[in-house]
Amino acid sequence: xxxxxxxxxxxxxxxxxxxxxxxxxxxxxxxxxxxxxxxxxxxxxxxxxxxxxxxxxxxxxxxxxxxxxxxxxxxxxxxxxxxxxxxxxxxxxxxxxxxxxxxxxxxxxxxxxxxxxxxxxxxxxxxxxxxxx
Amino acid sequence: xxxxxxxxxxxxxxxxxxxxxxxxxxxxxxxxxxxxxxxxxxxxxxxxxxxxxxxxxxxxxxxxxxxxxxxxxxxxxxxxxxxxxxxxxxxxxxxxxxxxxxxxxxxxxxxxxxxxxxxxxxx
Ligand SMILES: Nc1ncnc2c1ncn2[C@@H]1O[C@H](COP(=O)(O)OP(=O)(O)OP(=O)(O)O)[C@@H](O)[C@H]1O
Ligand SMILES: [Mg+2]
Numbered sequence: 001x002x003x004x005x006x007x008x009x010x011x012x013x014x015x016x017x018x019x020x021x022x023x024x025x026x027x028x029x030x031x032x033x034x035x036x037x038x039x040x041x042x043x044x045x046x047x048x049x050x051x052x053x054x055x056x057x058x059x060x061x062x063x064x065x066x067x068x069x070x071x072x073x074x075x076x077x078x079x080x081x082x083x084x085x086x087x088x089x090x091x092x093x094x095x096x097x098x099x100x101x102x103x104x105x106x107x108x109x110x111x112x113x114x115x116x117x118x119x120x121x122x123x124x125x126x127x128x129x130x131x132x133x
Numbered sequence: 134x135x136x137x138x139x140x141x142x143x144x145x146x147x148x149x150x151x152x153x154x155x156x157x158x159x160x161x162x163x164x165x166x167x168x169x170x171x172x173x174x175x176x177x178x179x180x181x182x183x184x185x186x187x188x189x190x191x192x193x194x195x196x197x198x199x200x201x202x203x204x205x206x207x208x209x210x211x212x213x214x215x216x217x218x219x220x221x222x223x224x225x226x227x228x229x230x231x232x233x234x235x236x237x238x239x240x241x242x243x244x245x246x247x248x249x250x251x252x253x254x255x256x
Contacts, residue, residue, distance in 0.1 A: 102227060
């Protein structure tokens with residue numbers, strides 16, 4: 001990640017801070033129009049999951065490039081309870097929080113790349129990237 | 134950042150001014166449900182023009198505002214969803230099914246009159 005920025009996440013205002021910074025960095029990286037909103041919305045979802053399920057963690061944001069393409073990378077990391085069944089958690093409508101269960105699968109649709117690594121009792125790391133058109 | 138709620142006749146207008154935290158959104162829900170009863174309002178307009186992001190939490194809360202105010206006798210119209218926000222909502226898989234929407238406040242008030250009349254006929 002290039003010029004990595006970190007936003008500590010431990011309460012609801014931090015979600016707003018993270019997604020606003022993400023929008024700014026995405027604009028600096030050359031994203032425009034609805035891409036900025038898609039990126040900010042995906043950040044909002046993974047940041048909220050930290051607050052709701054892990055209580056605290058951090059969002060790391062920065063530019064990235066691969067094979068001459070430029071983009072933005074978002075990492076949401078926490079040391080919370082972890083996710084026992086990732087396949088299940090990635091399904092539309094699955095929620096242990098009596099919510100809509102759209103955050104993770106929705107964030108995957110909003111971004112180009114989405115990886116999630118989680119270990120019960122250790123924590124969760126979600127890595128997302130979007131490439132500039 | 135709390136949301137100002139204006140009373141105009143039997144309609145309440147909540148115009149969101151800036152990005153809202155989850156707590157702000159929940160506070161808006163409580164205030165609207167309370168005010169609808171106290172002021173005997175028949176309609177609620179929520180102006181979301183200033184929201185640059187509507188994620189799953191915001192959408193769920195707006196849906197529950199509409200459901201709660203309906204139980205208190207008022208219909209809700211959401212106005213001003215930005216085009217980029219609409220695209221993001223669709224990608225996320227979120228809908229505002231069953232909630233009337235309009236492009237701006239003026240149109241929203243017209244829609245509200247229609248919805249309120251339709252409801253009166255249904256009774
Ligand atoms: N950081 C995390 N730590 C632990 N569990 C998590 C984390 N993120 C997600 N989960 C688990 O994965 C499930 C699915 O997450 P997702 O964001 O898709 O839905 P949700 O948060 O339940 O609902 P929504 O995001 O629609 O409000 C959650 O209910 C929770 O059990
Ligand atoms: Mg979620």
